[in-house]
Amino acid sequence: xxxxxxxxxxxxxxxxxxxxxxxxxxxxxxxxxxxxxxxxxxxxxxxxxxxxxxxxxxxxxxxxxxxxxxxxxxxxxxxxxxxxxxxxxxxxxxxxxxxx
Numbered sequence: 001x002x003x004x005x006x007x008x009x010x011x012x013x014x015x016x017x018x019x020x021x022x023x024x025x026x027x028x029x030x031x032x033x034x035x036x037x038x039x040x041x042x043x044x045x046x047x048x049x050x051x052x053x054x055x056x057x058x059x060x061x062x063x064x065x066x067x068x069x070x071x072x073x074x075x076x077x078x079x080x081x082x083x084x085x086x087x088x089x090x091x092x093x094x095x096x097x098x099x100x
Contacts, residue, residue: 034090
């Protein structure tokens with residue numbers, strides 16, 4: 001069986017169907033009182049993985065921005081543009097959702 005995901009991946013709850021990734025039930029990233037507004041800077045444009053490393057200490061947590069901002073980041077790479085304001089989930093919320 002192929003392994004498509006790690007323990008802190010948003011795909012961790014998706015099974016496999018033969019050699020293919022099965023349907024995934026994405027986790028919910030709830031709004032939190034400690035969420036912060038963040039204006040995407042040019043040094044992380046198109047690179048949510050770099051921002052995840054700066055904020056949460058892991059490039060593997062790039063997906064939390066897409067889950068917390070689904071109406072803004074339709075495409076989590078192409079919509080990650082300098083000047084766009086997104087919500088940054090608190091480290092505690094990310095830890096709970098990521099299973100860490």
